[in-house]
Amino acid sequence: NPGSFERERFEAFAAAGVNRLSLGVQSFSDERLKRIGRIHDARQAEEALDAALRIFPRVNIDLMYGQPGQDLAGFDRDLALALHRAGNALSHLSIYQFTLEPNTFFAKHPPDAMPDEDLLEAMQMLIDAKLGAAGFHQYEVSAWSRPGQRCRHNLNYWQFGDYLGIGAGAHGKLSD
Numbered sequence: 001n002p003g004s005f006e007r008e009r010f011e012a013f014a015a016a017g018v019n020r021l022s023l024g025v026q027s028f029s030d031e032r033l034k035r036i037g038r039i040h041d042a043r044q045a046e047e048a049l050d051a052a053l054r055i056f057p058r059v060n061i062d063l064m065y066g067q068p069g070q071d072l073a074g075f076d077r078d079l080a081l082a083l084h085r086a087g088n089a090l091s092h093l094s095i096y097q098f099t100l101e102p103n104t105f106f107a108k109h110p111p112d113a114m115p116d117e118d119l120l121e122a123m124q125m126l127i128d129a130k131l132g133a134a135g136f137h138q139y140e141v142s143a144w145s146r147p148g149q150r151c152r153h154n155l156n157y158w159q160f161g162d163y164l165g166i167g168a169g170a171h172g173k174l175s176d
Contacts, residue, residue: 003040005048010055020058020151022094023048028081029074032067035111036098046085053089058149060092065123067098068111075123079130091149095127096142 001024010021025045027033033041040048052059061082065075082093097120100107115123128138136144143154156163165172 001038001040002045002048003038005040005044005051007051007055010051014055019056020060020092021052021056022060022062022092023052024062025049025082026062026064027067027070028078032070032074035068036064037105049085053086058091059086059089060094060151061086061090062094062096064096064098065127066115066120069113070098070115072119072122072126076126076130079126083130083134091146092151093131093136093144094142095144 013021023045024038025048026036026038028042028045030041033045049059049061063078063082065078082090100110100114127144131138131144135146137147138144139150140154140158143151145151153163160173162174163172164174
């Protein structure tokens with residue numbers, strides 16, 4: 001989360017052997033970040049991204065489309081800023097559609113101005129065009145990578161592989 005970013009922690013992770021970092025940017029718009037209840041702002045997202053790109057050989061950005069009140073131009077700005085700011089150093093993007101999940105604050109209090117199906121389709125087409133032109137390939141529903149940069153742990157989940165979960169709320173799957 002860019003709101004809890006500390007350069008020293010990034011450096012310690014890298015020193016411990018972490019070679020890929022994923023940042024939950026979601027948007028580079030202060031207004032949209034506030035609307036979806038994120039604790040960071042655009043400046044913090046940019047600072048965390050800049051540090052991650054200097055420290056880690058592989059960096060992923062999570063973005064969200066279809067957010068309340070988001071239009072095509074606003075989402076285009078988020079994509080453009082992610083691609084421009086990170087340049088060729090960005091190896092991976094995870095782009096998720098904002099959804100109203102059961103038993104969440106948003107399900108109980110649905111936001112106004114949710115994008116309609118036509119706008120969501122236009123956003124998806126924009127993702128395909130912009131990321132394809134930037135050299136990214138889609139390899140799963142919400143994951144895009146440069147050649148050779150697919151996320152192995154994401155692929156492991158999709159292929160029902162084993163993984164260890166450690167910590168409060170963590171989930172793991174180990175089989176014999």
